[in-house]
Amino acid sequence: MGIFNNLTCFLISIPSLLSLKQIIFPENHLLQRLFTPSLAQTYEALYQENGVKVLKGASIQNLEVGSNGHVAAVRLQDGSAVEADTVIIGIGAKPAVSPFERVGLNTNVGGIQVDGLFRASIPGIFAIGDVAAFPLKMYDRIARVEHVDHARRSAQHCVKALLSAQTGMYDYLPYFYSRVFEYEGSARKVWWQFFGDNVGETIEIGNFDPKIVTFWIDSGTLKGVLLESGSPEEFQLLPQLARSQPIVDKSKLQSASSVEEALDIARASLPSEAAV
Structure with missing residues (x-):
């Protein structure tokens, strides 16, 4: 079995369910946007101790199908192939914000820019969750946060602002x-x-x-x-x-x-x- 996963963060209990054999990702080490190289090495060793092969710095060219119509292999950009009977793809998500360009986009973080109450530049339009580029108050910068905790909290804050006319700015700790x-x-x-x-x-x-x-x-x-x-x-x-x-x-x-x-x-x- 082969598994291709860009994010690698939440594919952790799968070995118990699917006999995970391999993780493939294009970065130099596991969860590069957060882990230090030494920390990543520690977790990569843990995967390997549990029988999971880690293939780093590899890009996928295409999936190959066998004569039975099921996936048979993952073809890499270097021409090599990894045999697989099941492939789980975790490539993340990019906000589809192009229809809302008039609302005001922050191209640095790829989201709809809002204030601390999640109001966009046009009155009556709000953006919450992953798509919102909001002021990260404690770090004095605009950011998007892709996490369920922020999705829930931003929604709650926005609704409270709408229903109670609260003026407190969103103050999120990543x-x-x-x-x-x-x-x-x-x-x-x-x-x-x-x-x-x-x-x-x-x-x-x-x-x-x-x-x-x-x-x-x-x-x-x-x-x-x-x-x-x-x-x-x-x-x-x-x-x-x-x-x-x-x-x-x-x-x-x-x-x-x-x-x-x-x-x-x-x-x-x-x-x-x-x-x-």
């Missing part, structure tokens, strides 16, 4: 998560969460047995954090860190001997009101 090999009978249930912005240099603590934490730090300020296999209390700390953006001592973080110690160091950097 959040992503994934469950890896989390299925009944799994020897190891792996679950990571990320909050914040993945900009700046990174500090990675832990050996993935089972935990690992990665901090993104820009000019001494903690911008984002990803935690694997944390406790409920540890996961609750992540949005506090990402939203507060505290100044952290990089040398202390780098010298932490465990994920728990690193999180304690980060927690100690929070303002007193946020650390409660």
